[in-house]
Amino acid sequence: MNRSRIVVGISGATGTAYGVRLLQRLREAGVETHLVATPAGVLNAHHELGLDRKALEALADKVYAVGEIGAAIASGSFDTQAMVVAPCSMRTLAAIAHGLSDNLLTRAADVTLKERRRLLLMVRETPLNLAHLRNMTAVTEMGGVIFPPLPAFYHRPQTLDEAVAESVERVLALLGVGNASPRVWQGL
């Protein structure tokens, strides 16, 4: 059986820690990761985490430039299980919602939707304007999952890292990744 493959997109919303944590956990799970980060995503990873492009790319098995529109993940014939955009900016959300495929990240998302594979967008913006809300609705109507990484306070996270890790575990669970360990509410 082929090793499972997941495409990870990192765009320029704040919260690049989600993408980094996701790549680390997918590696632990033995999933083959294919990374495409936008220039704003790379900028934010450096600003927020002190990671340069090389350090970010070292977390993935395969790495593509955002302009590399002829890459394998631009075609539905290249078999992948799912794609997660972590974090997903409102610009990237808009491009996906309208099928623009204006770079490799949005093309890979377009392919994921057309092949009826799972697409999760860890969208991050607040407050939301009507364009943001409509674009999230459009992606939902196409079968994508809008997953804003909102912390569950009932688990009483003590650090930002804990809150980030918990959101990522829930994403892994939605993807059906074997080692996902989201905290389960046992009732009061």
Ligand SMILES: Cc1cc2nc3c(=O)[nH]c(=O)nc-3n(C[C@H](O)[C@H](O)[C@H](O)COP(=O)(O)O)c2cc1C
């Ligand atoms: C430090 C920083 C934080 C940002 N945070 C957000 C955000 O949370 N959500 C968002 O939609 N855009 C945010 N932006 C703006 C995007 O980076 C910008 O719209 C960019 O064009 C997105 O391009 P991309 O979708 O190709 O990554 C932020 C920009 C910077 C520099």
